[in-house]
Amino acid sequence: MPEVDIDTILRTGEKFVDEIEVLVIVFEDLLLEQREMAIAAVSEYAGTSIYIRTVTDGKVGVSTTSDPTRWKNCLAASTAAGKLTEPIVGWRGLPGPADLPAVSEPFDPNLSIDPDTAASLLAQMNEGASVHSEARVVTGGVSLSKGSSVLANSHGIRYERRMTSISLSLDAIADSSTGYEYDTAPFLDRIDPVMIGERTTFWATASRNGVAVPTERRAVVLSEHVVDSLILDLFAKAVNGRNVMTGKSIYSDKLDEAVADASLSIADVPMDPAGNSMRRFDTEGTPSTHCEIIGDGVLSSYLYDCKTAGQAGATSTGHALRNARGETCISPHCLRLSGDVTGVTEDPCVFVREVIGAGTTNPLTGEFSVEVANAFLMEDGEFVTPVKKAMIAGNVFDILKNLGGISAETKTFDGAIAPKMRIPEMQIIG
Secondary structure, three states: OOOOOHHHHHHHHHOOOOEEEEEEEEEEEEEEEEEOOEEEEEEEEEEEEEEEEEEEOOEEEEEEEOOHHHHHHHHHHHHHHHHOOOOOOOOOOOOOOOOOOOOOOOOOOOOOOOHHHHHHHHHHHHHHHOOOOOOEEEEEEEEEEEEEEEEEEOOOOEEEEEEEEEEEEEEEEEOOEEEEEEEEEOOHHHOOHHHHHHHHHHHHHHOOOOEOOOOEEEEEEEOHHHHHHHHHHHHHHHOEHHHHHOOOOOOOOOOOOEOOOOOOEEEEOOOOOOOOOOOOEOOOOOEOOOEEEEEOOEEOOOEOOHHHHHHHOOOOOOOEEEOOOOOEEEOOOOEEEEOOEOOOOOOOEEEEEEEEOHHHOOOOOOEEEEEEEEEEEEEOOEEEEEEOOOEEEEEHHHHHHOOOOEEEEEEEOOOEEEEEEEEEEEEEEO
């Protein structure tokens, strides 16, 4: 693979544009897929991606290539694209060098991206799955990746980052009940493949012979998975500076107002050592810092990249990430919740492990109606009876205003460290 001469790209670009930014990512990935109990496919990828962003008179152009020898074409395409765009109102320029916080990288030097490593992890998941022999493994997957990136711009930034990722998933069926478990982490010693396998077949076997529940309002406990996929996903959209400015957020014009339970605080902690991000800077080169979004129920910040910060007359909060086309999007790195920690499952409740249809939630109003999966009636912290097919309905933003506590135990996801969450009253549709 040809080396990428970033300095040459910058010097060449500076002849034609006001500002230029280059992001180079070198990666190797491996994906192993299992069907039933046999390996169905092994896919390996490796390459280099170059993202070039140019700015002239506030007009931004972006282009990307996976062929390092074609960087000149990529630069020309970015420059041409910029001429076709409208100037960004309030554009203040790309960031310059800054002191970055000291933090470990999300990089495991002991991770080997090879089929033997993936096969070993898969075998350990299957071993764990065998604990509940009435369930049958249907599919499984192991994804391993390793990469590095260099971000540089014409203002003197040159930041480097290394990252690894291990993702495991398994699903199983017992009679007509299904179970699913997954985990992802930057370090091998944070992954427990045996546990993932055991939990997968546990959910499948324990969910059999469910009982019908009446349509009523009652206490519900959402698992960490549901808090991440339903609650925090929509919350992140609501505090996205772009959505706020365009009126697509319920939190528009709500800064310094109470928007959540007074016990609740939500912060983005990019460098949390328990998270998967451990990010010192975003993909524009803005340093990543602890950002309190809600403090004691009061909305204190939106999330911005350079573009939206300029348009809003604010300062970038360091939340720019790059999509596949090289364009920046806004996203939290590692959301953390704090509040009243209680034994959320000690009192009677319906425990909801997963939901189906989280993506159908109304992003503006927060209204949702989703099907539950692997749900149980609980008492004294124990599963009593599985719940037959049912739905829950409510409003994400109302949930944040009326919490019954969060759990001490948490689970780490790619964009959050989420606890369980108790809702004193939620509509259940039996």
